[in-house]
Amino acid sequence: MSDQEDDIILSELNDEELVQQMHDDLYDGLAEEITEGVNILLERGWEPYNILTEALVAGMTIVGHDFRDGILFVPEVLLAANAMKAGMAILKPLLIETGAPRMGKMVIGTVKGDIHDIGKNLVSMMMEGAGFEVIDLGINNAVESYLEALEAEQPDILGMSALLTTTMPYMKVVIDTLVEKGIRDDYTILVGGAPLNEEFGKAIGADSYCRDAAVAVETAKDYMARKHNQLAAG
């Protein structure tokens, strides 16, 4: 039926068309095509950082918006993020080599007792998609493992996630421990997970509750911008 449409040759597209096509391919979760697209742009002399922002991050932003608006759901977003990852695998070493600007650094993990890491993985992938460096602690993290990672990585942001009512109060345990140690204000703390809401986030002392991965990225960018402004002003 649409044989013709299958026959798009990426290398025959001009830069603008190719970037558009990569947005579509990210949306459709086509990892091989993204890999090919990234390589073509590199061959054409594009800066790795420009490929990241204009082709990949811009494409994932569309995915993020449609996820936020209830048009795309988790399976589609996971496939898109997977395609993004394929592109990042090529770009990551080049970005480090070329000293491209960094958005910020985040340590993220699901709290003790909770293995529901779908939302956390989405946040992790979309934060990377937005150019953040992400240290993912995985599932079932006790307060000690958060502390260790904060010490070792010195991130800007700490992200915590829980899906079950039985595990969400543990976020407060972590934040209370940071307060006790006097290091709470060294980090922006973002929390998320299906049973949570904004009031809960405030009540346990987090900086923000993020409804979904797209919101988490926007919120993280906001906080980083504020941080930069403060540094500039100070």
Added chain:
Amino acid sequence: MTDALTQLMTERDWLLADGATGTTLFNMGLTSGDAPELWNVDKPDNIRALYKGAVDAGSDIFLTNSFGGNASRLKLHDAQSRVRELNRAAAELGREVADATGRTVVVAGSIGPTGDIMEPMGSLTFDSAVEMFHEQAEGLKEGGADVLWVETISAPEEYKAAARAAELAGMPWCGTMSFDTAGRTMMGVTSADLAKMVETLSLPPLAFGANCGVGASDLLRTVLGFAAQGSERPIIAKGNAGIPQYVDGHIHYDGTPDLMADYAVLARDCGATIIGGCCGTTPDHLRAMREALETRPRGEMRPTLDQIASALGGFSSASDGTGDDAGPRPDRRSRRRRS
């Protein structure tokens, strides 16, 4: 022999299920992050009290304390080798409490999601999901559960895997999904999708429906969505008692017993046969629900979305992906076919 649930459903046109497990166990001192299933062996009196709370409040069905009792979840607590034992204990305690009542009370063996993502996005294969659920099902069966009760599922393949496990264990079962993302499950399943899917299974559930999710209003919209498919199969409504709040170190749900009583009656009018609560639903809520179901008449017509919203509060999203107002699908961006 007919199972206890089928029997009850032939005698009555509504049944009261139970309320919250996690919320109740927290109030008994369960520490956040710990596995509730370990208490089936370590603190059996607390689990008896949990079950009795529901039964004494008038529940016809209660769920065993085995929601996270599959190998994948118990692995977090290094208890993956105790699946059979912990599930058997959960059901045995349930049997004991149910049999002491002198009336028919259904012991429903709770089976929650594995927490893993199914292929191709994740690593969980259909076969390994079946195997995990089957192991759990056998434990619940040994302990004397009347039916299996699969709940809070979001992926269609995982629901099917649980169905297959029930079939392998030779157990009747019920299965609900959690519709928490713009009226769909996290994986994008609509109420209409589930109603259609259950009829395709080789061992269909005795009843299907929705649990947890986002508040009582959303849950009833989902029930209306099931009913709109014209299914003859009994529908389950197990909604949360409102929205969680954090008060003085505890999770508190803002839905009052009065609100849950209204919810129960509305759920029945929407077409649900088995009505209960989920997170935040205490015995006080259940008592109010029972009284309302017994004393208030059935409505003449199905409630409208406006009536639900004015009684229970607004919806979390404008559409739930069913009917004419279904949101736009991403066809605008499919210039390339997946080969």
